Amino acid sequence: MATDIKDSTHPVEAAAVMSLLPGRPRILALGEPTHREDALLDLRNELFRQLVEQEGYRSISIESDCMMGLLVDDYVTSGTGTLDDVMEHGFSHEWGAQAGNRELVRWMRAYNDVRPASEHLRFAGIDGPLEFWAASPRQALTALHGYLAAQVETDLLPCTAETLDRLxxxxxxxxxxxxxxxxxxxxxxxxEAGQLRILADDLIALLDAQTPHLIAATSRHDWERARLYGRTATGLLGYHYWMADTSPARVTRMCGQRDSMMAANLLAVTEWGPALVHAHNSHLQRDKSSMRMGELPLEWWSAGAIVNSYLGEDYAFVATALGTIRHQGVDVPPADTLEGLLYALPEDRFVVDVPRLAAALGDARPAHRMSPWFGYASLDPAHLSEIDGLVFIKDVLQS
Known part of the structure; x- marks a missing residue:
């Protein structure tokens, strides 16, 4: 069996990934099974550079706050601010402290610096301003209101800035x-939250109704940002609504709301051209995401599943699996698991042709590896049929 599995592997390079796909998808998503590992970010950076330079991808998105990410986009496209400031204030989840993310931003700025604006590479955060708790919707709501107030007649606005502030x-x-x-x-x-949800809907409706005027009076860039403000405001208000819920559906709806916000942001970046995205496997997979809260199993549709429903073959998902993270207590995988079978191969890292791997496995489905550390999610072999490609890293070493 090992020989057959070996035949399904390729070097980790853009050409190998693209050979697994029927064409260039509008969104090519690379997942990771754990966060905060520089080895995974270094691989992402290497692969994304090749995909930009060889396949014409026009944007890079990561699992970070979409509002904070605007600072990064300004920096990589126009040089606004400094690299240090952008890394400190342009990322959530403390991603800005990671060397791999700093190198990504530095490279994107250098790439754009020698190209005309029409060829610039864009950056986006796809996450909402939330994790399990959520930020205030103030920034998004007031930015949307301010954009509209500067461009449309006052009597068209559903409220004043003072009303928003009071609510x-x-x-x-x-x-x-x-x-x-x-x-x-x-x-x-x-x-107050109920009134804000109504006003947010009214502001977005006004933004849509005034689209021709707004693009002409400002720019498509500014109008796109206003749409982001609107998506973020309504998404946050919806998340807060479900945080106040006392029914058994509470956490499911919160998780679903977050992935729905991610999906909307992903679909928006496709308007810039072919898009690359990096986030956790669980957010990008085509299958439902799941977790347990005590004895209660929870399931909701991932952002990848939602986007895939819209885009079909224009959405591609390449998962990442790994063998060991010894500094986190994740040791050599059991031989009967998917990771164990791949770990037995000689290469340190490789791309896997998943259909050929499945053919090599035949009717023998590998066991699902149990993770000894909460921060690492092993790959469910039952999901193989919904994955376009797989990147395997044998050992993730501590930086």
Whole structure:
């Protein structure tokens, strides 16, 4: 069997990945099974550079706050700010402290610096301003209102900036981490939050209705950002609404809301041209995402599944699997697991042709590896049929 499996492997390079696909997809998604490992970011950077230079991809997105990511996009396209400032303030989840992300931003700026604006590479964060708790919708709502107020007649606006400020109140009420475990701490179903949801919908409706005027009066770039403000505001308000829920559906709806926001941001970046994205496997997979809360199993549709429903063959998903992360207690995988079979091959890293791998395995489905560390999610062999390609790294070493 090992010989047959070996026949399904290729070097980790753009040409090998593209050979697995029927054509160049509008979104090529590279997943990772764990975060904060520089070896995975270095591989991503190498592969994405090749895909940009050889296949014409026009944007790179990562699993980071979409509003903060605007600072990164400004820097890589126009040199606004400094690299240090952008790395400190342009990323959520402390991603800016990682050397691989710094190198990605530095390279994108250097790439754009010698090219005309029409050929610039764009950057986007696809996550909302949230993890399990959510930020205040103030920034997104006031930015959307400010954009419209500067361009349309005052009597067309559904409210004043002062009304928004009054309804929003203190940002501390929105960003309270206690709401994660205690829905009674959330203000997501308060009278003020309900009014804000209506106003956000009205502002987005006005943005849509005034599209020809707004693009002509400002620019498509500014109008696209206003749409991002609108998506973020409604997404956050919806997330806060479900944080205040007391039913068994609460966490499922919160997780689904986050992935839905990611999907909307991913679909938006395709308007810039072919797009590359890097995030956790669980967000990019075509299958449902799942987790357990105590004895309660939770399932929701991932961002990848949603985007795939819209794009079909124009969405491609390449997962990443790995053998060991010894500094996190993840040792050599059992031989009967998918990772164990791949670990037995001699190369340190390679791309796997998944259909050929499945043919080599035949009716023998590998066992699902159990992770000894919560921060690493092994690949479910049942998902192989929904993966376009697989990158395997034998050993992830501590930086």
């Amino acid at each position: 929003l109140g203190s940002d501390d009420r929105w960003s309270n981490p206690a709401t994660v475990m205690d829905p009674s701490q959330s203000i997501g179903r308060s009278t």
